[in-house]
Amino acid sequence: MSLEIVDLVKVFGAVRAVDGVSLSVASGEFFTLLGPSGCGKTTLLRLVAGIYPVGQGSVRLNGRDITRAPMHRRNLAMVFQSFALFPHLSVFDNVAFGLRSRRVPRDETRERVTEALALVKLDAMAERFPAQLSGGQQQRVALARALVVRPDLLLFDEPLSNLDARLRDEMRFEIRDLQRRIGITTVLVTHDIEEAFVMSDRMAVMQAGKIMQVGRADEIYRSPASRFVANFVGPINELALGGIEMVDGRRRALAAGALRVWLPQSGGMGNGRTNLVLRPEALRVAPGEIGTDNSFPAEIVDVVYLGGNSECRVKVGSLQLSAVMPSVVAARLRPGARVSVGWDADDGVMLDAG
Amino acid sequence: MQDRRIPAPWLFAAPLILVMAIGFVWPLLQALVNSLHPNTPQGIDVTQWTFGNYKRLADPFYGEILVRTLRISFAVTAITGLLAYPVALYLARLSPRAQSLVILAYISPWLVNTVVKALGWTLLLRTNGVVNTILLQLDIVSTPLKLMLNETGVVIALIPGHFIFVLLPLWAAVSGLDPALSWAAGTLGARPSAVFWRVILPLTLPAFVAGLVINFIMNMTAFAIPMLLGGARNMVASMLAYQVNLITLDWPMGGALAVTLLALTLAIVWAGQKFAMQLAAGRGLRP
Numbered sequence: 001m002s003l004e005i006v007d008l009v010k011v012f013g014a015v016r017a018v019d020g021v022s023l024s025v026a027s028g029e030f031f032t033l034l035g036p037s038g039c040g041k042t043t044l045l046r047l048v049a050g051i052y053p054v055g056q057g058s059v060r061l062n063g064r065d066i067t068r069a070p071m072h073r074r075n076l077a078m079v080f081q082s083f084a085l086f087p088h089l090s091v092f093d094n095v096a097f098g099l100r101s102r103r104v105p106r107d108e109t110r111e112r113v114t115e116a117l118a119l120v121k122l123d124a125m126a127e128r129f130p131a132q133l134s135g136g137q138q139q140r141v142a143l144a145r146a147l148v149v150r151p152d153l154l155l156f157d158e159p160l161s162n163l164d165a166r167l168r169d170e171m172r173f174e175i176r177d178l179q180r181r182i183g184i185t186t187v188l189v190t191h192d193i194e195e196a197f198v199m200s201d202r203m204a205v206m207q208a209g210k211i212m213q214v215g216r217a218d219e220i221y222r223s224p225a226s227r228f229v230a231n232f233v234g235p236i237n238e239l240a241l242g243g244i245e246m247v248d249g250r251r252r253a254l255a256a257g258a259l260r261v262w263l264p265q266s267g268g269m270g271n272g273r274t275n276l277v278l279r280p281e282a283l284r285v286a287p288g289e290i291g292t293d294n295s296f297p298a299e300i301v302d303v304v305y306l307g308g309n310s311e312c313r314v315k316v317g318s319l320q321l322s323a324v325m326p327s328v329v330a331a332r333l334r335p336g337a338r339v340s341v342g343w344d345a346d347d348g349v350m351l352d353a354g
Numbered sequence: 355m356q357d358r359r360i361p362a363p364w365l366f367a368a369p370l371i372l373v374m375a376i377g378f379v380w381p382l383l384q385a386l387v388n389s390l391h392p393n394t395p396q397g398i399d400v401t402q403w404t405f406g407n408y409k410r411l412a413d414p415f416y417g418e419i420l421v422r423t424l425r426i427s428f429a430v431t432a433i434t435g436l437l438a439y440p441v442a443l444y445l446a447r448l449s450p451r452a453q454s455l456v457i458l459a460y461i462s463p464w465l466v467n468t469v470v471k472a473l474g475w476t477l478l479l480r481t482n483g484v485v486n487t488i489l490l491q492l493d494i495v496s497t498p499l500k501l502m503l504n505e506t507g508v509v510i511a512l513i514p515g516h517f518i519f520v521l522l523p524l525w526a527a528v529s530g531l532d533p534a535l536s537w538a539a540g541t542l543g544a545r546p547s548a549v550f551w552r553v554i555l556p557l558t559l560p561a562f563v564a565g566l567v568i569n570f571i572m573n574m575t576a577f578a579i580p581m582l583l584g585g586a587r588n589m590v591a592s593m594l595a596y597q598v599n600l601i602t603l604d605w606p607m608g609g610a611l612a613v614t615l616l617a618l619t620l621a622i623v624w625a626g627q628k629f630a631m632q633l634a635a636g637r638g639l640r641p
Binding site for chain 1: 532534535537538540542545546548553
């Protein structure tokens with residue numbers, strides 16, 4: 001394990017910003033801390049960087065205990081949301097900063113800086129100053145400045161949120177490709193689900209200083225561990241369940257007090273109330289029979305065109321459900337039409353309503 | 355949309371320009387003209403033109419006063435400069451509420467009349483004053499230190515009052531820095547001292563120099579504190595100006611003194627700024 005965090009706690013006044021977090025990031029892995037603002041993800045990253053002193057717990061990097069090490073001795077590098085380029089230094093001097101701190105000889109410094117600038121395609125800009133660069137170019141300088149010191153760990157704090165949407169999409173892939181090519185262990189902090197899904201090997205979803213779930217993007221999206229995670233990583237339909245019974249070895253329940261639905265084979269029957277969670281794209285909407293495990297007559301309320309996909313809202317009795325489907329499919333649906341809505345039992349997830 | 359540009363923006367500055375022209379520029383020109391006329395028992399002889407008043411300033415009596423004024427002003431500015439960075443760096447890390455309280459504390463010398471303040475300093479610094487009593491009681495000194503009626507006293511008393519002129523711009527500059535700049539430097543391997551010399555100092559130097567310039571000018575023109583803590587034997591330029599203009603009523607001589615002081619101060623300020631900008635350029639800072 002490259003980065004190992006054990007029971008980390010950080011308290012600011014009355015707020016437990018990081019509340020007993022344990023994590024392992026493998027060597028060469030791209031790991032993301034994902035969560036809403038104020039969930040403690042940035043604090044956690046800053047604890048790893050040594051910007052804030054650790055309250056309790058420990059941080060190990062490549063087997064070395066760095067819990068109390070000052071930040072200049074951790075041999076890691078960080079890319080900041082504001083890029084934090086030194087405005088009084090040229091691009092070359094910005095990138096050389098870390099090498100000069102490490103007293104790398106002059107010739108080697110020049111060589112490595114040139115190499116790093118070539119890596120981010122900024123060789124022609126070495127003499128410019130940060131204020132003379134575009135946002136995307138500043139981002140690349142920040143990246144080169146971090147990579148040139150050959151850190152054991154690369155940290156990103158919302159690195160793309162200061163870029164415009166199109167550039168952000170490009171940079172996601174560019175940073176991911178660069179990270180894979182170099183094979184450097186990386187931790188990224190973001191509140192942007194798409195960014196986390198595109199860039200990371202694994203991610204941790206955080207809420208209120210705690211980790212709610214760790215896993216690959218598909219695991220988190222398809223098998224969320226809680227309603228919070230399910231809700232945070234994408235839109236959901238929720239049906240309260242009651243009166244669960246066994247019929248021919250399969251579970252059935254009364255959903256939303258009105259629909260008799262087949263339940264997925266596995267998944268939580270806790271002690272409390274349970275909700276059935278359905279992703280909009282798991283729902284099928286069509287005229288006539290649709291052949292799914294669960295199927296109900298419904299009326300279309302609205303069809304909203306979103307580009308490649310469309311959202312179709314339907315009413316089943318007093319219950320409203322949202323379905324997402326390719327726009328070519330949705331084109332045949334009209335508001336007010338009588339249709340069927342349905343889903344396969346195993347596309348549902350049962351989660352504690354608590 | 356309607357063009358809402360203001361037809362004559364200089365009108366906004368006109369009232370102040372008028373006040374400055376009547377209250378400052380005109381008397382200054384008057385002083386300059388006076389300084390070129392000889393003074394006679396009958397009054398200023400406007401028919402004669404002379405450099406005699408300036409030649410008299412070269413007299414060792416006046417020369418000594420000018421040199422003493424410069425020496426005190428430099429000493430205060432230098433000590434203030436050394437003290438200001440630690441305070442500004444500390445201040446910028448406090449909570450906004452604590453910051454305003456500390457700033458208020460540093461401004462508080464200005465809530466007290468200068469003469470009263472100077473008298474207060476005499477209570478602290480005189481031979482049997484508070485400072486000497488404590489030093490004697492603690493056996494740190496065996497005979498009282500001479501802390502006033504000399505240049506030491508003037509320097510001690512000027513530092514707290516004029517400190518705020520360096521602290522305020524420097525504090526604004528330091529707290530305006532993106533904290534991520536220091537973090538970036540730190541994570542890149544710079545120890546805290548290197549973060550200061552390579553990042554914080556070059557980025558706040560213009561504000562620092564601006565503060566030092568104001569501080570120096572304030573020191574050059576201080577009156578009540580040099581008067582009460584320096585005494586008549588440690589005369590500075592402002593006391594001389596008072597004497598010449600209001601006691602001996604030699605306005606031509608007073609004019610020559612004013613013009614010389616103005617030229618001297620401007621020259622030093624200009625040189626100081628040029629030096630600081632060169633220092634900054636050496637560190638890669640663009641003015």
